[in-house]
Amino acid sequence: MNKPLSKSAAGLEISTANLAQLENRMGVPNYDRASLKSGIVHMSVGGFHRSHQAVYIDDLLNLAPSDWMISGVGLLDNDLDNVRAMQAQDCLYTVLERAESEDQAHIVGAMKDILHAPSDPAAVFEKLASPDTKILSLTITEKGYCYNKNRDLDETHPMVQHDLANPDRPKSALGYTVEALRRRMAANASAFTVMSCDNLPGNGHVARRIITQFAALRDPALAQWINDNVRFPSAMVDRITPVTTDATRSTLLEKFGVNDGWPVVCEDFRQWVLEDDFGLGRPDFEKVGVQIVKDVEPYEKMKVRLLNGSHSALSYISYLMGYRDVDLAMADPLIRKFVRAYMDHDITPSVPDVPGIDLTDYKDTLIRRFSNPAIRDQILRLAEDGSQKIQNAIVPCLEHQLKTGGSIKFAALALAAWFRFLSGTDEELKEIPLKDPLADVLNARAKIEPRSPDAILGLQDIFGATLSASPELRQEIAAALDSLYSKGARATLEAWLKGVA
Numbered sequence: 226m227n228k229p230l231s232k233s234a235a236g237l238e239i240s241t242a243n244l245a246q247l248e249n250r251m252g253v254p255n256y257d258r259a260s261l262k263s264g265i266v267h268m269s270v271g272g273f274h275r276s277h278q279a280v281y282i283d284d285l286l287n288l289a290p291s292d293w294m295i296s297g298v299g300l301l302d303n304d305l306d307n308v309r310a311m312q313a314q315d316c317l318y319t320v321l322e323r324a325e326s327e328d329q330a331h332i333v334g335a336m337k338d339i340l341h342a343p344s345d346p347a348a349v350f351e352k353l354a355s356p357d358t359k360i361l362s363l364t365i366t367e368k369g370y371c372y373n374k375n376r377d378l379d380e381t382h383p384m385v386q387h388d389l390a391n392p393d394r395p396k397s398a399l400g401y402t403v404e405a406l407r408r409r410m411a412a413n414a415s416a417f418t419v420m421s422c423d424n425l426p427g428n429g430h431v432a433r434r435i436i437t438q439f440a441a442l443r444d445p446a447l448a449q450w451i452n453d454n455v456r457f458p459s460a461m462v463d464r465i466t467p468v469t470t471d472a473t474r475s476t477l478l479e480k481f482g483v484n485d486g487w488p489v490v491c492e493d494f495r496q497w498v499l500e501d502d503f504g505l506g507r508p509d510f511e512k513v514g515v516q517i518v519k520d521v522e523p524y525e526k527m528k529v530r531l532l533n534g535s536h537s538a539l540s541y542i543s544y545l546m547g548y549r550d551v552d553l554a555m556a557d558p559l560i561r562k563f564v565r566a567y568m569d570h571d572i573t574p575s576v577p578d579v580p581g582i583d584l585t586d587y588k589d590t591l592i593r594r595f596s597n598p599a600i601r602d603q604i605l606r607l608a609e610d611g612s613q614k615i616q617n618a619i620v621p622c623l624e625h626q627l628k629t630g631g632s633i634k635f636a637a638l639a640l641a642a643w644f645r646f647l648s649g650t651d652e653e654l655k656e657i658p659l660k661d662p663l664a665d666v667l668n669a670r671a672k673i674e675p676r677s678p679d680a681i682l683g684l685q686d687i688f689g690a691t692l693s694a695s696p697e698l699r700q701e702i703a704a705a706l707d708s709l710y711s712k713g714a715r716a717t718l719e720a721w722l723k724g725v726a
Contacts, residue, residue, distance in 0.1 A: 235478060235482075235484065236478045236482055236483055236484030237250070239314040239317050239318065239319065239332065239483065239484070239485050239486070240314055240315050240317065241258070250330075250481045250482055250483060251329075251330040251331050252332065253331070254287065254317075254333070255287050256286045256290040257290065258294070258334050261286070261337070262294065263293075263294040263295055263296040263337040263338065263357065264292050264293045264357055264358065264359045264360060264508075265294070265295045265296070265359070265360045265362055266295070266297075266298060266360070266361050266362070267298065267361075268298045268300055268342075268361070268362075268365060268398045268401065269301070269304065269363075270299055270304075270308075270311070270336075270339060272467075272468065272490075273364055273422075273466045274362075274422070275318060275333065275489045277422070277462055277464045277466070277497065278364075278422055278462075278497075279333055280333055281495075281510065281513050281514070281515060282294070282508060284514075285509060285512060286334070286335060288513065289509075289512075291508065292357065293508040294336065295362075296337055296338050296358075297336050297338070297340070298352075298401075299340070299342060300342050300365070300397070300401075302343050304343075305343075305344065308340070310486035310487040311487060316336040316337065317332050317334055318333055318489060319332055319477055319481075319489070320332075320491065321473060321476060322493045323491070323493065323597070323599035325597055328476065328480060330481050343396075346401075350404065353401065353402075353408075353409075353417070354405060356414065356415075358417050359503075359504075360420050360505070361417050361418070361419050361420070362420040363398055363421045363423060366424075366610070367423065367425050367614075368610070368613065369397065369398050370399070370425070370435050371385050371399060373686070374687075374689075376434070377438060378434075378438040378442075384399075385439065387400075388403075388439075392404045399435060403436060403439050403440045403447070405417075407447050410447060416451070416455045416505075417455075418455065418502075418503045418505060418507070419432050419455055419456070419457050420457075420458055420460065420499075422460055424462070424528075424529060424533055424617070426526070426529055426617055428459055428525075429457040429521075430459065433452075436451060455504070456502045456504040458503060459499075459500045459522070460498065461498040461499075461521050461525040461528050461529075462496070463495065463496040463497070463528055463532065464491050465594060465597075465602060467490055467491075467601065467602040467603060468603060469490055473488055473490045474488060476490075494590070494594055496528075497510070497516065498516040498518055498525070499516065499517055500517075500519070500520070501519065518580075522577075523578065523579040524579055526577060527577075527582065527584070530572050530622055531576065531587065531588060531591060533614060533617070534567075534572060534618035534619050534622065535568055536595075536614075537615055538564065538635070538642075539551070539560060541608060541611075541639065541643045542563065542639065543560055543604050544604050544605070544646060544651065544657070545651060545652060545709070545714035546560070546715050548560075548604055549603065550602070550603065552596055552600060552601060552602070553598075554604060555592070556598075559715065559718050559719065560718070562722055562725065563718055564592065566722060566725050567636065568588050568591070570634065570635060571631070571633060572636070573588075574625065574626065574629065575625035575626065575631075605660070608660075609660045610660065611643055611646075612661050612662060612684075615640070619636055620692060623636055624689070624691055627695055627698065633697070633698060633701055638721050640705075641678070641705030642705075642709065642714065644671055644681050645709045645710065647670075648675055649668050649671070649672075652713055652714065663684075666684075667681060676703070676707050677706070678699055678706060682698070705717065
């Protein structure tokens with residue numbers, strides 16, 4: 226989570242009491258929040274949830290008030306400051322939407338309350354056990370699912386081990402979910418729906434498998450009850466949401482005269498494609514633009530491979546070329562051309578037909594979104610957790626291309642740039658901050674033989690047996706690595722793009 230920002234003495238504070246005054250400056254909720262109940266519990270409250278799902282719910286409540294407000298949960302010890310910041314503002318916060326032409330801001334009121342799980346796990350269980358709770362939604366990132374290379378539960382994971390031993394005081398979303406469902410089963414109550422909103426392939430299927438496997442370690446009967454009674458709709462979610470900074474706060478104060486302890490900043494684009502599979506009902510999402518479909522998979526593959534994969538591909542080469550802001554990198558014609566070549570030649574062939582979507586238009590839109598100067602997304606944010614993002618967004622494309630004889634040239638360059646990035650120093654010998662669950666392992670391996678891909682490509686947990694053993698991929702990466710170290714990132718990119726229209 227982002228750290229809350231220190232408040233300025235100037236500006237109107239965000240609070241229920243000040244909504245009438247705030248309405249003169251920006252959009253505010255038009256519904257009576259005090260009279261409505263929360264039907265959704267969300268783990269874990271961060272920037273993306275507040276810019277995406279909560280905004281859709283807020284829009285819906287503004288159309289027709291209902292008992293579908295959100296109870297937020299902060300799962301981590303260091304979430305406490307943010308939880309307190311939200312509580313101090315009556316769980317109201319500002320969304321700053323930044324387009325190239327103008328900024329728009331409005332206050333979201335969809336969050337009824339927010340809890341800090343480590344401080345009061347009993348309160349979280351009470352909320353999850355409430356018959357009012359019909360949906361548990363998740364944005365816990367890939368790391369939160371605690372899976373292994375086979376996408377099964379990693380039974381040796383420290384959080385899994387802790388939660389099995391301490392079911393009343395878990396640390397993970399998995400631990401809270403399974404224990405809450407056990408309590409509902411014991412009370413002969415209906416099961417809530419688990420709605421994953423994380424950027425990973427088949428998020429609903431992954432959630433079902435991991436949660437059921439976790440439950441089986443506690444009680445096979447519980448696992449069977451979950452399998453029989455809990456719905457796990459899959460979803461594709463999309464909205465670029467950079468880290469909130471002091472600049473966000475300053476913009477709100479200067480342009481809108483508002484002082485917000487924890488605002489959220491995002492682009493003006495958003496998308497949510499959701500499988501219609503809910504056990505206890507759901508909000509009328511389609512009324513506010515959510516695409517309700519029978520099969521999310523094509524949309525999900527399109528988004529994860531083209532958007533998330535392109536984010537990873539551009540991040541490492543851009544950082545090596547000296548860029549720190551995504552829009553400034555995309556303003557470089559060379560990087561812009563690389564991103565489009567990566568999409569067109571190496572990724573698009575692996576994307577299935579997507580109902581109602583023109584892929585050329587979709588890619589054009591992605592380029593515009595990445596280039597939005599008002600967002601000022603950070604290269605390092607895109608570069609985080611590469612071992613997991615690459616596994617989800619790039620590896621399946623490479624497998625497809627190798628199987629069909631398609632191009633892997635630009636994806637291999639993206640991986641070579643990642644390997645070069647993992648060495649921990651840039652081309653000016655300045656330290657690169659590495660943020661990845663496998664950072665120490667990857668950094669150590671990247672230093673063994675810097676110009677050879679073997680040390681990292683051999684990690685089958687990331688690349689699988691096929692890619693790890695592919696001589697064609699190894700050759701492509703080795704050539705790119707040699708060029709990155711001997712000629713530098715810009716000269717390498719120029720060479721790789723020769724002849725590309």
